[in-house]
Amino acid sequence: MxxxxxxxxxxxxxxxxxxxxxxxxxxxxxxxxxxxxxxxxxxxxxxxxxxxxxxxxxxxxxxxxxxxxxxxxxxxxxxxxxxxxxxxxxxxxxxxxxxxxxxxxxxxxxxxxxxxxxxxxxxxxxxxxxxxxxxxxxxxxxxxxxNDACLYRHGARPGDILLVTGDLGGSAAGLDTLLSPRPAPAEVIAWARARHFRPTPRVVEIRAALKAGGLTAADDISDGLVAEVYTLATASRVGIVLEAGAIPIAPATRQLAAIYHKEPLDYALYGGEDFELLLACRPDKVDAVREAVNRACRTPVTVIGRVVPAEEGITINHSGRVLPLTPGGYNHFQLDR
Amino acid sequence: MxxxxxxxxxxxxxxxxxxxxxxxxxxxxxxxxxxxxxxxxxxxxxxxxxxxxxxxxxxxxxxxxxxxxxxxxxxxxxxxxxxxxxxxxxxxxxxxxxxxxxxxxxxxxxxxxxxxxxxxxxxxxxxxxxxxxxxxxxxxxxxxxxNDACLYRHGARPGDILLVTGDLGGSAAGLDTLLSPRPAPAEVIAWARARHFRPTPRVVEIRAALKAGGLTAADDISDGLVAEVYTLATASRVGIVLEAGAIPIAPATRQLAAIYHKEPLDYALYGGEDFELLLACRPDKVDAVREAVNRACRTPVTVIGRVVPAEEGITINHSGRVLPLTPGGYNHFQLDR
Incomplete structure (x- = not known):
C-alpha cells in the first residue's frame, strides 16, 4: 500500500x-x-x-x-x-x-x-x-x-462559542499571486505576500486571552479553517456550527478573490496557512477575551460559530440555510493532489 | 561563496x-x-x-x-x-x-x-x-x-587521561562491506554491518562512569576519533597525545581491514560513526571509572592517551615516534569529498 x-x-x-x-x-x-x-x-x-x-x-x-x-x-x-x-x-x-x-x-x-x-x-x-x-x-x-493554562484541541464543550483571531484567507490569496501573477494593486499584492510568508503567530493574543479566562480549546489554522474545525470537533467529540457570514475576510483578500475568480469564503475555509487561532470559549467569557486581546494588541477576535452536541454534526449556516460542512484542507500524500 | x-x-x-x-x-x-x-x-x-x-x-x-x-x-x-x-x-x-x-x-x-x-x-x-x-x-x-553531572567538551585539563568506550573502526569496516562487498566470513560481515547500522549509544556506560567521579569532558565519536580529539582539544584549549598501540580495534575490524587492504588504525582514527564515547578523566579516578563501567555492563573502557598543555599540540605516539596527528573526519560540504 x-x-x-x-x-x-x-x-x-x-x-x-x-x-x-x-x-x-x-x-x-x-x-x-x-x-x-x-x-x-x-x-x-x-x-x-x-x-x-x-x-x-x-x-x-x-x-x-x-x-x-x-x-x-x-x-x-x-x-x-x-x-x-x-x-x-x-x-x-x-x-x-x-x-x-x-x-x-x-x-x-x-x-x-x-x-x-x-x-x-x-x-x-x-x-x-x-x-x-x-x-x-x-x-x-x-x-x-x-500548568492550569494549557489549551488542548479536546477541551471544547457544547454551548461554547467559537472564536478566531485576525482574518482568514489572506495566505491562500497570497499564494495565488505567487503561483500565477495577475495585475493587481501593488499594495494588495504586497499585503497578501506578507500574509503568506510572514504570518504572525498569535502568542501575544493567546497570552492576553488566557488572562481573561474561559477558553476551553485552541488550534492554529495551518491546514484551513474547515480542516481545523474538523480536528477540534473530532478531538473534543462535539459538533460545530460555523456562521458563514461572520468569518472575517480582509478587503484585500476579497479583492484578490475577484481577480482570481474565486469565492472569498473558499480562501477562508480551505486556504490554510493563515496561522490564526481557532478558539473555543465559554459564552460568559467571550466579551472579556475579546477585550483583553484588543487591549494587548488590537488584533480582532471574531465570533464565527458555536459548539453543539456531536449528534448535530459539523455544519455551516449560510444566511439561514444550514448545510453540512464539506471536509477538506491540506493533507500530505493525499491521492487527489 | x-x-x-x-x-x-x-x-x-x-x-x-x-x-x-x-x-x-x-x-x-x-x-x-x-x-x-x-x-x-x-x-x-x-x-x-x-x-x-x-x-x-x-x-x-x-x-x-x-x-x-x-x-x-x-x-x-x-x-x-x-x-x-x-x-x-x-x-x-x-x-x-x-x-x-x-x-x-x-x-x-x-x-x-x-x-x-x-x-x-x-x-x-x-x-x-x-x-x-x-x-x-x-x-x-x-x-x-x-546539575553537577553534565559533561562538556570544554572540561579537559592537562594531566587528564583520555579514555574510550568499546572499540573503534567497526562501523567504517561495515560501510566497506556494504559499498563494495567482498568475500569474508558471514559472521564478520554481520558483526560489522551491525556496528554500522545498530551502534550502541553509551548511556549505561556514561551513567555508571559518572557515579565513579573524575570525568572532566566527553564527546561521542560520530566523525572519527581524530576529528573528535580535535573537537575536544579545541573546546578545552589543551593538547592531546594519542597512543596508537592502545587504540582498541576488534579482531573482526582487523580481518576486514586485511580484506580491504586498509590499515586497521585508519578505520579507527578516521572512520567515524562508531558512537563510542571519548572521555577525559582525572588520573586518580581512571581505575574507578573502568571498574564502574565494567560492573554495570562489561563494556571495556581503554586508556588511549593523555591531555597535555595546548603548546604541545595534538600528536600520536607510534611506538615512541611522536608525530603530529593529521586532522580529518567527516565534514559536510567539504570540497575534497
Missing amino acids: ELKEVGEFGLIERLKAGAIVDPARVVMGIGDDAAVLKGEPGFLTLASTDMLVEDIHFTLATATPREIGYKTMAVNVSDIAAMGGIPEQALVSLALRPEQQVEFVDELYAGLRECGQRFGVNIIGGDTVSSPRAMVINLAILGRVE | ELKEVGEFGLIERLKAGAIVDPARVVMGIGDDAAVLKGEPGFLTLASTDMLVEDIHFTLATATPREIGYKTMAVNVSDIAAMGGIPEQALVSLALRPEQQVEFVDELYAGLRECGQRFGVNIIGGDTVSSPRAMVINLAILGRVE
Whole structure:
C-alpha cells in the first residue's frame, strides 16, 4: 500500500502505537499542536516540530531565503501559541546542496532570527548536512505554559462559542499571486505576500486571552479553517456550527478573490496557512477575551460559530440555510493532489 | 561563496551569531553535543537534533528501513549520552515520497521504537510531509542530567587521561562491506554491518562512569576519533597525545581491514560513526571509572592517551615516534569529498 492511499492522518494513526515507553513525564504525546511534558514546578514543557521541503512548502522561484527562514520559525511558534504557551528554544536542521551560496544560508538564518527575536525564541542548536537534491529545513521548538493554562484541541464543550483571531484567507490569496501573477494593486499584492510568508503567530493574543479566562480549546489554522474545525470537533467529540457570514475576510483578500475568480469564503475555509487561532470559549467569557486581546494588541477576535452536541454534526449556516460542512484542507500524500 | 568552500564547521560559526535572544535559561547553546537548558530543580534539560538524508547518510540499496530507524534514534541518544544524560523524549520528522510503501514507514518506525524502547525514549510528536525527491528524517531529542553531572567538551585539563568506550573502526569496516562487498566470513560481515547500522549509544556506560567521579569532558565519536580529539582539544584549549598501540580495534575490524587492504588504525582514527564515547578523566579516578563501567555492563573502557598543555599540540605516539596527528573526519560540504 502506498502512502498516498492512507494519507497523512492515516499514517499518523499507525505511527502512534507503541510510541510512549515511559509515560511518567508525558501529559500529551502525538495528537495536538505540541507535545506536553511535565516541567519545572508550576509549568508544563511544550515541544513541537515542523519540516519544510523545497518545492512542497516553498520554492526558490517565489520565496526569498529570508522569507523561508521567517516562515519556518513562525509556523513553529504558532504551534506553541496554539497550546497557550510561550515559545522559548529552537533547534534548526538544514539539508543544503553543496553548491548553495553561503549568503543564501545567512539570509535564511536572518529570517529565522528575525522571527525568533520578535517572539523571544533562542536558536540553541541544530544540524547542517548536505543534500544532493531538495533543500529541507526542520525546526523543533520548545516552550512552556502554566500548568492550569494549557489549551488542548479536546477541551471544547457544547454551548461554547467559537472564536478566531485576525482574518482568514489572506495566505491562500497570497499564494495565488505567487503561483500565477495577475495585475493587481501593488499594495494588495504586497499585503497578501506578507500574509503568506510572514504570518504572525498569535502568542501575544493567546497570552492576553488566557488572562481573561474561559477558553476551553485552541488550534492554529495551518491546514484551513474547515480542516481545523474538523480536528477540534473530532478531538473534543462535539459538533460545530460555523456562521458563514461572520468569518472575517480582509478587503484585500476579497479583492484578490475577484481577480482570481474565486469565492472569498473558499480562501477562508480551505486556504490554510493563515496561522490564526481557532478558539473555543465559554459564552460568559467571550466579551472579556475579546477585550483583553484588543487591549494587548488590537488584533480582532471574531465570533464565527458555536459548539453543539456531536449528534448535530459539523455544519455551516449560510444566511439561514444550514448545510453540512464539506471536509477538506491540506493533507500530505493525499491521492487527489 | 559556495557552502563547499566554507565547510560545515565554518558555516556553524557564521550561524551562531545572534542566535540567543534570551539567555536566562540557556546554559550552553550551539557548540556541544547537545544544548543545555535550566530545567526542573536539580536537573538540566538537554536538547539535540540530527538530520539524516537519503543517499548521504543512508541508501535504500544497502539499509533496511528498520536499520535506518534504529540508527536515527541511536545517533541522537548518543548525543545525550555524550553530555552524561538520560535520553527521554523524541520528535520525529519524516519527508517521504508519496509512492513510498506504508510498510516501509511501519518498519522505519519499528526501528525507531526498538532503539527508543531500549533506552527509554518516547516518541512524543513529529511531522510527516511529502518530499518529491530524497527521503529525509529528522529527530530532535530531549534528555536530562543532574546539575553537577553534565559533561562538556570544554572540561579537559592537562594531566587528564583520555579514555574510550568499546572499540573503534567497526562501523567504517561495515560501510566497506556494504559499498563494495567482498568475500569474508558471514559472521564478520554481520558483526560489522551491525556496528554500522545498530551502534550502541553509551548511556549505561556514561551513567555508571559518572557515579565513579573524575570525568572532566566527553564527546561521542560520530566523525572519527581524530576529528573528535580535535573537537575536544579545541573546546578545552589543551593538547592531546594519542597512543596508537592502545587504540582498541576488534579482531573482526582487523580481518576486514586485511580484506580491504586498509590499515586497521585508519578505520579507527578516521572512520567515524562508531558512537563510542571519548572521555577525559582525572588520573586518580581512571581505575574507578573502568571498574564502574565494567560492573554495570562489561563494556571495556581503554586508556588511549593523555591531555597535555595546548603548546604541545595534538600528536600520536607510534611506538615512541611522536608525530603530529593529521586532522580529518567527516565534514559536510567539504570540497575534497
